[in-house]
Amino acid sequence: MIHYKNFLLGAFGALIWATTALSDDKSPPKREHVVIQKNKSFSPAELAVNLGDTIVFKNEETDVIHNVYSITPGNEFEIHYQKPGTQTPIVIDARKHRLGKMVIECAIHPGMRIVVQIKEK
Amino acid sequence: MLTFSVVARADEQSVDFKFSFKRPQSISYPESNPYSSDRELLGKMLFFDPRLSGSNVTSCATCHNPSFGWSDGLTKAVGHGHKTLSRKTPTLLNMAWGIRFFWDGRAESLEEQALFPIQAKEEMNQDMHQLVVELKGIKGYVDLFEKSFPGEGVTAQNISKAIATFERSIVSAQAPFDRWISGEDNAISDDAKKGFFLFNTKAQCSKCHGSWNFTDGSFHDIGLADGDRGRGKILPRLQLMQHAFKTPTLRNIVDRAPYMHDGSERTLRSIIEFYNRGGKVRRKSLSEFIQPLNLTDAEMSQLVEFLNTLSSDDTPVSLPKLPL
Numbered sequence: 001m002i003h004y005k006n007f008l009l010g011a012f013g014a015l016i017w018a019t020t021a022l023s024d025d026k027s028p029p030k031r032e033h034v035v036i037q038k039n040k041s042f043s044p045a046e047l048a049v050n051l052g053d054t055i056v057f058k059n060e061e062t063d064v065i066h067n068v069y070s071i072t073p074g075n076e077f078e079i080h081y082q083k084p085g086t087q088t089p090i091v092i093d094a095r096k097h098r099l100g101k102m103v104i105e106c107a108i109h110p111g112m113r114i115v116v117q118i119k120e121k
Numbered sequence: 122m123l124t125f126s127v128v129a130r131a132d133e134q135s136v137d138f139k140f141s142f143k144r145p146q147s148i149s150y151p152e153s154n155p156y157s158s159d160r161e162l163l164g165k166m167l168f169f170d171p172r173l174s175g176s177n178v179t180s181c182a183t184c185h186n187p188s189f190g191w192s193d194g195l196t197k198a199v200g201h202g203h204k205t206l207s208r209k210t211p212t213l214l215n216m217a218w219g220i221r222f223f224w225d226g227r228a229e230s231l232e233e234q235a236l237f238p239i240q241a242k243e244e245m246n247q248d249m250h251q252l253v254v255e256l257k258g259i260k261g262y263v264d265l266f267e268k269s270f271p272g273e274g275v276t277a278q279n280i281s282k283a284i285a286t287f288e289r290s291i292v293s294a295q296a297p298f299d300r301w302i303s304g305e306d307n308a309i310s311d312d313a314k315k316g317f318f319l320f321n322t323k324a325q326c327s328k329c330h331g332s333w334n335f336t337d338g339s340f341h342d343i344g345l346a347d348g349d350r351g352r353g354k355i356l357p358r359l360q361l362m363q364h365a366f367k368t369p370t371l372r373n374i375v376d377r378a379p380y381m382h383d384g385s386e387r388t389l390r391s392i393i394e395f396y397n398r399g400g401k402v403r404r405k406s407l408s409e410f411i412q413p414l415n416l417t418d419a420e421m422s423q424l425v426e427f428l429n430t431l432s433s434d435d436t437p438v439s440l441p442k443l444p445l
Contacts (some may be wrong), residue, residue: 065409067361078359107352107359108339110220 010098032089035114036064037082042104042114050076050121051094058087067107092118095101138321139302144333148217154232154282156289164287166265166441167280172255173239175246176201181238182212188436190376191291196384199247205219207349209384212222214363215370217289224366224382225352231285236277240252242297249277262445293372294433298360301430309430318428319420324396324422328410335431336372341408342366347383353406353409363406373432389428393421 022077030052036043050057057068061084068088069078070101075097099118106112149154167173184198185191191213193199196212208224216222216231228234238244239252256262256275266275266283273279298317300308309317311318320326329337340352342364353363366382380386386395395401399413416424 007191067359069356069359071356071358076358080360107356107362110338110340 004016018109030054034058036060037068037106037112040064040106040109042111042112044114046115046117047121048117049092050119051092051097051099052121054089054091055116056087056089057082057111065108068104070102070104072102074100075102130372138317141301141327141331142257142298142333144295145218148292150217150286150289152228154285156286157269158354160267160283160286161268161290162287163262163265163285163442164285166262166443168285169441172203173245173247173252175248179245181245184238185213187255187291190214190373192205192377194378196379198244200244201242204243206243208382210269211367211369211382212373213288213291213335214293214372216291218334218338221367225355226340226367231288232278232281235281235288236282237392238417239280252280253277259444264339265444274296286429287346289381292328293370294435296372296431296433298369298427298430299433312424312426314427316419316423319416319424320427322418324393324414324416324424329368329408330371335370338368340365340367341410342404342406343381343396344402344404344407344411345385346380346401347385349383351382360406364404365406365408371431373435374428389425390421393424 013064025106031048031050032054033047034056035047036058040061047055057066057079059082061068063084066082067080068082070076077090077096079090082088097118099120102116102118104114104116148156154160167182170184171178171183173180179201186193186195190208195210197208198206211224219231222228222231222234223237228237236249239247240249256266265277266279269283270276270279280400296306298313301314301420321331329339329341331337340362342351342361343366345364349366350357350363352365352367353359356362374380374389378387378389380389380392386392392440393416396411397414397416400407400411
């Protein structure tokens with residue numbers, strides 16, 4: 001019985017160790033990147049992110065609505081009407097995104113464009 | 122006296138709007154296709170040469186006719202085999218400042234755009250490889266390609282670059298409106314000034330046509346009652362882009378009737394009446410700016426008067442001599 005209890009404690013300890021080790025790998029922590037929409041342009045115009053990061057799109061116009069989207073194959077998404085003063089996070093999730101280039105534009109303002117490079121952790 | 126004070130007020134309040142409508146000083150050319158006079162001349166020759174079509178009888182200028190404001194005066198374009206196409210021919214005026222091209226924006230540059238109609242079976246129906254072979258057999262063209270693109274010669278890419286260079290030179294000249302915003306107070310009538318004020322306020326035209334070229338380069342569903350999905354064919358998942366078409370320039374607009382992508386409006390007055398009603402169709406993709414405007418009869422006349430001031434007295438285009 002004592003042996004069985006020790007075994008359980010040992011297994012529990014191993015699990016704690018494994019979880020800690022996995023979460024403590026050398027990959028960078030998940031980051032939040034902010035993209036500002038102002039004067040009908042994105043800032044920055046280029047961005048590098050890792051899988052798992054989040055891009056927050058902030059509409060800082062005074063009276064201009066945006067409709068941000070990407071149709072880059074494997075990286076499609078759309079933020080519908082986005083009003084001034086609002087922000088929308090997009091998680092660069094491995095299930096929804098591919099490594100490589102993601103071109104993001106505004107459907108209403110075709111000159112607006114940001115190129116995002118998605119990298120592995 | 123009352124009329125005078127209304128004009129004075131509109132004039133005064135229009136000062137804020139005028140700033141957005143100042144013309145650029147020069148034409149912009151991309152680094153990937155810098156200007157040269159040889160490229161412009163070659164592009165002009167190719168543009169007017171019917172041998173760029175499979176039938177050898179249709180040139181770019183057949184539809185983009187400078188005598189009709191670089192369109193064709195037809196409700197809808199007529200293509201290969203005299204078949205009517207689905208949309209009206211858009212003008213080429215001021216395309217140097219374009220962002221996306223075609224009514225649905227499917228081309229990102231004039232260079233990319235130029236090769237579409239040449240190869241489209243329903244338009245010019247020309248095999249591109251065959252066209253390069255044909256042009257290589259015409260000495261005058263071989264020499265001009267070499268001058269324009271040293272060491273490269275006749276290629277599909279250089280055909281598109283030359284045509285795009287010529288198209289960037291198609292710019293509307295100074296109109297009475299330009300003289301007015303530059304300070305010549307009597308260049309346009311009092312009614313036109315009131316029309317400009319309405320254009321920027323009650324009529325909401327400037328929401329989409331509010332720049333020196335009178336276009337935002339964007340795509341909007343304005344509530345026309347046809348089934349064409351426009352930009353929605355390119356971006357099928359974006360609700361806002363369904364039935365959306367590129368905002369056309371209003372420069373020299375009197376030269377280009379009938380209007381709209383489907384040629385459904387015959388006069389400037391009928392267009393303004395269309396917008397005054399809030400379009401014809403209500404649907405999810407409809408632009409938020411399309412709503413009943415409650416313009417009076419006099420206000421609609423003032424808007425027409427203003428639009429008439431956007432036409433320039435452009436120098437007639439000379440035709441190039443083509444090599445055999």
